Amino acid sequence: MNNEHISYTPGTSNAPVIMLHGTGGDENDLLPIANVLFPEQPKIGIRGRLMEQGLTRYFAHHPDGSFDQTSLENETQWLLATIAEVIETYQLDDESVTVLGYSNGANMALYAALTGRTFFKTAILLHPMLVSDDFSDDIADDVNLWASYGDNDPIVTPENFASLVSEAEKRYFNLSTFKSNMGHAITKEEILDAAQWLHSQQ
Numbered sequence: 001m002n003n004e005h006i007s008y009t010p011g012t013s014n015a016p017v018i019m020l021h022g023t024g025g026d027e028n029d030l031l032p033i034a035n036v037l038f039p040e041q042p043k044i045g046i047r048g049r050l051m052e053q054g055l056t057r058y059f060a061h062h063p064d065g066s067f068d069q070t071s072l073e074n075e076t077q078w079l080l081a082t083i084a085e086v087i088e089t090y091q092l093d094d095e096s097v098t099v100l101g102y103s104n105g106a107n108m109a110l111y112a113a114l115t116g117r118t119f120f121k122t123a124i125l126l127h128p129m130l131v132s133d134d135f136s137d138d139i140a141d142d143v144n145l146w147a148s149y150g151d152n153d154p155i156v157t158p159e160n161f162a163s164l165v166s167e168a169e170k171r172y173f174n175l176s177t178f179k180s181n182m183g184h185a186i187t188k189e190e191i192l193d194a195a196q197w198l199h200s201q202q
Contacts, residue, residue: 005049006086007031011042015096018083018120019045020105022127024055033186034100037124037195041098044086046079048104058108059131067131076112080119099123102186103155106147107131114167118143122201124194127184129156130164144174146197148190150182 007019007027017038019030027045034043048058050071058079060071087094097120099109106128112119116136122144145168149161168175178193 005047006082007043007045008086008090009034009043011038012040013042014091014093015041015098016087016090016092017041017043017098017100018109019043020058020079020099020101020108021045021047021056022103022105023057025102025105026056030100030102030105033191036191037100037198038098042090042092044083044090046082046086048075049078050075058104069132069134072111072131076108076115076117079108080112080117083119094119096121099125101128102126103128103184110164113140113143113145113173114171116140122198124198126186126190127153127156128164129160130167135167138171140171140173143171144201146176146178146194148178148180148194150180150184152181153184155184 005027009031017034019034021029027047031043031045048056050057050060052060059075060068062068099120101109106125109123110125110128111131114135116138118140125147127149128147149156165177176197178190180187180189
């Protein structure tokens with residue numbers, strides 16, 4: 001485990017929040033949001049280990065801009081192993097994991113879930129997208145998922161987000177979505193909606 005890529009913030013519970021940053025981010029980027037949404041839970045930030053055009057990422061692109069599926073799969077396996085190791089190190093509950101992911105990091109969590117490797121009970125995914133069409137048929141009806149989308153998002157197309165919703169519903173995820181007329185940046189309005197949704201899950 002590369003501790004240089006991991007941050008840990010203790011909490012008063014043993015139900016961890018895994019923070020997965022967007023492109024160019026690091027392990028601490030989402031901590032301010034996590035502190036608002038999950039004030040009592042321990043937070044674990046894991047930085048993507050790849051660099052692409054000077055930006056940190058969780059998985060690579062091909063030169064034409066398409067997603068490198070081999071990299072996606074390899075880095076997903078690495079991320080899942082890292083999460084399991086950190087949870088064991090800090091003696092946290094691996095059956096009560098929450099994910100807070102943005103963009104590239106949200107894509108990783110969603111890809112893991114749609115390929116039958118759901119490692120979380122709850123996920124807040126800010127501006128996620130489908131990055132593969134190679135999914136498992138596994139049903140995970142105990143997964144609570146909130147996802148946001150902006151109508152003017154230059155990265156996530158309406159078609160991609162609609163497919164995302166369809167794939168989540170096929171697996172009986174407890175899915176809630178938040179749509180705005182904004183772009184790809186995180187807004188206060190979506191964080192407020194996510195907080196209200198989390199409260200409704202209690």
